[in-house]
Amino acid sequence: MTIEKLLYHGSGFDQDELMPGFLRTGKRVEWDKVESNDWLYTTTDKDEAIAMAFASMIEKTYGSTEYERKGNHIRVRFPMEVTPSLDELKKLQLYLYTIRLDEADGWQKNANEHNQIKTEWKTQGIIDKNILGKEQVDLVRWLANKRVELRGGGKGDVGMPNMLVHW
Numbered sequence: 001m002t003i004e005k006l007l008y009h010g011s012g013f014d015q016d017e018l019m020p021g022f023l024r025t026g027k028r029v030e031w032d033k034v035e036s037n038d039w040l041y042t043t044t045d046k047d048e049a050i051a052m053a054f055a056s057m058i059e060k061t062y063g064s065t066e067y068e069r070k071g072n073h074i075r076v077r078f079p080m081e082v083t084p085s086l087d088e089l090k091k092l093q094l095y096l097y098t099i100r101l102d103e104a105d106g107w108q109k110n111a112n113e114h115n116q117i118k119t120e121w122k123t124q125g126i127i128d129k130n131i132l133g134k135e136q137v138d139l140v141r142w143l144a145n146k147r148v149e150l151r152g153g154g155k156g157d158v159g160m161p162n163m164l165v166h167w
Helices: 020-027 046-061 139-143
Strands: 005-013 040-043 066-070 073-078 096-098 120-123 131-136 147-152 165-167
Touching: 005 046, 040 046, 046 066, 046 073, 046 096, 046 139
Parallel strands: 073 147
Antiparallel strands: 005 040, 005 096, 040 120, 066 073, 096 131, 147 165
């Protein structure tokens, strides 16, 4: 008996096929020394997939400069002094995709020492036939047990006058 391995991908886009961002935009983006939009990233952890989508959409929508998550504590930094409100962030549209791990899609275990996510997988392939499901994420519910810090003013702890904390 073979046990099917499932992967989860969070996205701000309602799509019928998933692919690395570079294939959609034609523009390369590097997030750290290991990860870039040359790859499509997934995880075996649903909550982590939603967190990855949340971080991505905050960056795309509001220009966040840093996103850090430790358990249920999320800290987001923005370059501007006035940050978006938590209520604004709760309006973001996110989708959670369930994907069958199929070696034919070119999946590789991702070993990123920077983000410490041990459940992450990546591919440069286009995923369509192995998408088993898609659901819209209820962000209000997902954020309900999270502590969220929104900081304005860029990087570092100096000059961070604007901070909103939600428990």
